[in-house]
Amino acid sequence: MTTHKNRQTLLIHAPRQAPQYIETIQPPLFRASTIIFKSTAHLFDRHWTDAYDYSYGTHGTPTTFTLADNIAQIEGGRYCLLAPSGLSAINLVNSAVLSKDDEVWVADNIYGPNLEHLKNLQERYGITVRIYNPIDAGSFQPTEKAKLIWLEAAGSVTLEFPDLKNLVKKAQQANVLTALDNTWGAGLAFNAFDFSDEHLSVDITVHALTKYPSGGGDILMGSVVTRDQALHHKLFRIHAIQGISISGDDTAQIQRSLAHMSLRYDQQTQNALTVLTWLKQQPQFAQVLHPSLPDSAGHVFWKEICTTDKSAGLVSVIFKPEYDLAAIRKFCDHLQLFKLGFSWGGPVSLVMLYDLKTMRSLKNTHLQQGLLVRFCIGLEHAQDLIQDIQNALKQLE
Structure with a gap:
């Protein structure tokens, strides 16, 4: 082993290092863009679809994966992606699911910035945005071009609680993906992935972790939770292509707040x-x-x-x-x-x-x-x- 004596090198490659892991109440905080591979085998014997792909900071660290796993559990799902804000998480879903000439349905009481994003997609890519009444499932009339319906429980500002059961049933019959903005319920008021005696489930939940999970009014973050692995990989692919990432420090703060x-x-x-x-x-x-x-x-x-x-x-x-x-x-x-x-x-x-x-x-x-x-x-x-x-x-x- 070569012994480096230059002080500048020693500042970067310290000869002694304290053991990395101890048991603590809060998990360790990892701040990382570059992640060091132990060998070329570790570099090449990996794939971006691995459950914990430690390849670069944007893909995840133990800090971000820990929070993602906990949010997935709270929501009742299996897979979770983190985004810099709730709106970023919403836009991730729209970008991953919708293509030219597709039809998307939104509740009349939809979160305003989501509607603005969809209108922008409509103007630029020919996506059709249609409005339905959230308490009247009969107003949701998907055509063969329908790909996605946005649900909110409860609705933005006026707080109507939607007819989730019948809306989800109609969407499933028409092979339309269901995405629920679950920020109001926070995964606590009901289980969006099993909310009826018939075990009805939405396909995707989006959660503004900015709100109840953070709890301090000082952290911005969002999540996208699914149960289906293929759908998760579809979302994850766009997540990676768009370079969506979050701060390890912000992640640790929200993780700390989950307990209460x-x-x-x-x-x-x-x-x-x-x-x-x-x-x-x-x-x-x-x-x-x-x-x-x-x-x-x-x-x-x-x-x-x-x-x-x-x-x-x-x-x-x-x-x-x-x-x-x-x-x-x-x-x-x-x-x-x-x-x-x-x-x-x-x-x-x-x-x-x-x-x-x-x-x-x-x-x-x-x-x-x-x-x-x-x-x-x-x-x-x-x-x-x-x-x-x-x-x-x-x-x-």
Whole structure:
């Protein structure tokens, strides 16, 4: 063995190295672009479809594979790919599944950036985007060109819970792939890969790990989970071609937060239920939207599929028509505990205002007229949040 004496070389190739593995509460953090092969045999006797292909940082490290395995288990799937954000994970699915002249179906309450991405694909590649009513499976009428249907449970902003059973059944009969944005349920409210007595399953779940898995409002990441190996490899191929990768540090942070994700989810659910009970009694609101409410669209589907004590921390309200945009902005600006910002799932409660007239394509007879405000309930005490809303409402008198 050659002994290197130059100090510069010794700084890079240290003669002594501490043992690499000890048992700790949190798994070791690996930061890697280059991964060293032990020999040419290790270099050439491998394939990108191997369960743990340690070839380059974009393919994965023990840190990223550990989180991916845990997310797959939480979601009820077998295979998981990680992406830099929830939207990146959505775009990965669209890119892998859709081709020229294909037809894709999306719910009228779809996550807005997903729709924007699909419209871009429509303009550039001739993909046809069709809209369906998520609580009316009969509105989903796929043609022979249909390749993908996007599902959301619950829907973005207005929180309708879809008729998952019948939508998935129709998709399977038409040989259409089903992709569920499962960020709201977080893999905790129901098992998307086995959600009925008939053991119905979606094909793909997408999860914005930015929300409940992270829990801090400071990490961006997304996941794509499947059970079918061939479909996973199809997604993985595009994942590799597009150079999709994530930070080991961010991965370790989310892995650390998984241990208490369910506790946080349950607490935010309970806070939301307390707040919405109070909101229902306030005269300024024409409607309070939450899947657990019997008068909310899709409540019967939520009750049938979800664990009844898990309904996330999102609550939306529609103000009565006499309150114009200036009044709603004044209300939002006077909130103290609720901060004005996008996203949810973190410790701090958030608020955002929307004009549904600019967001929906179909006529929604279940929604009242008026401007909508969405509350993302955090981990503050529920009574303090109620007092904050009450104080802001007084500004409207």
